[in-house]
Amino acid sequence: MQERFLIYCDESVEKGRYYSHFYGGALIKWRDRERISNLLQEKKTSLNLYGEVKWTKITTNYLQKYIEFIDYFFDFVANGNIKIRIMFSQNANEKPEFSKYQIDNEYFLLYHQFIKHAFGLRHWNHEGTPNATSEVVLYIDDPPQNAQKFDQFRNHLSSLSEYSDFRAAGVKFEKSEIARVSSHDHVIMQGLDIILGAMQSRLNEVHTKPIPPANRRSKKAKAKAQVYKKIRERVCEIYPNFNFGVSTGSQSLENRFKHQYRHWNFVSSGSTLDRSRAKSNRKKM
Numbered sequence: 001m002q003e004r005f006l007i008y009c010d011e012s013v014e015k016g017r018y019y020s021h022f023y024g025g026a027l028i029k030w031r032d033r034e035r036i037s038n039l040l041q042e043k044k045t046s047l048n049l050y051g052e053v054k055w056t057k058i059t060t061n062y063l064q065k066y067i068e069f070i071d072y073f074f075d076f077v078a079n080g081n082i083k084i085r086i087m088f089s090q091n092a093n094e095k096p097e098f099s100k101y102q103i104d105n106e107y108f109l110l111y112h113q114f115i116k117h118a119f120g121l122r123h124w125n126h127e128g129t130p131n132a133t134s135e136v137v138l139y140i141d142d143p144p145q146n147a148q149k150f151d152q153f154r155n156h157l158s159s160l161s162e163y164s165d166f167r168a169a170g171v172k173f174e175k176s177e178i179a180r181v182s183s184h185d186h187v188i189m190q191g192l193d194i195i196l197g198a199m200q201s202r203l204n205e206v207h208t209k210p211i212p213p214a215n216r217r218s219k220k221a222k223a224k225a226q227v228y229k230k231i232r233e234r235v236c237e238i239y240p241n242f243n244f245g246v247s248t249g250s251q252s253l254e255n256r257f258k259h260q261y262r263h264w265n266f267v268s269s270g271s272t273l274d275r276s277r278a279k280s281n282r283k284k285m
Helices: 030-046 063-078 100-104 106-117 147-162 164-169 187-203 219-238
Strands: 002-011 019-029 083-090 133-141 178-181 261-265
Touching: 002 030, 002 106, 002 187, 019 030, 019 106, 019 187, 030 063, 030 187, 063 187, 063 219, 083 106, 083 187, 106 147, 133 187, 147 164, 147 178, 187 219
Parallel strands: 002 133, 083 261, 133 178
Antiparallel strands: 002 019, 019 083
């Protein structure tokens, strides 16, 4: 058996009030990509959403359209056709001193960790089908690095194929299948952008509290809060009492791949927790 997966990748806020380095991914089977994309595009058209949908574009006038679109998007998540992964780091975890190389290449190094671990790809063949292999295609939304740096990144990511656990699982990353794309051309990536934006905004209390010197939330912030509420509702239908600010439990290694939706609070090796920098007395999100 041979399988082919496509992972749409996006990243958000590099430095937030409480949480930083947000990375998101949406995994689908290659054979499903056209069908799912067409259905999502048809939904957008029915809602008169002809341009790119993004978290930053949510307004009161478009609120109900965005709620309907993301609600429909989550139908594909709930049935497992789209697997969503969100990674972030908590500022309260103080990182060890990094080398100049690590600092200069933080963006790609974090992406490497995200692809390597967040999707549980080494456990994709959890039924143990003999001689099964899988190819992974990566579409990365408009990375900020130049062509030379991105080419180095493609070399680095494709080397995952040589890791013993990926070889054992039959997982391959071909350099030619790692591409920079624009979310404008990929509706699944647009749905991912809304989810990723909602998570970073909620965890950093961007849309939940007024931004000084204002003492009231803006209409746009209130609209975003309603979209987040719908996303939270749909996630909690899959996992009741889901805690959005911590890593999702797995119960078994296979669930790291099987789960429809997961969060990963990434902690660098050697980090120490500074509780004074964490949110205090907060409820589960």
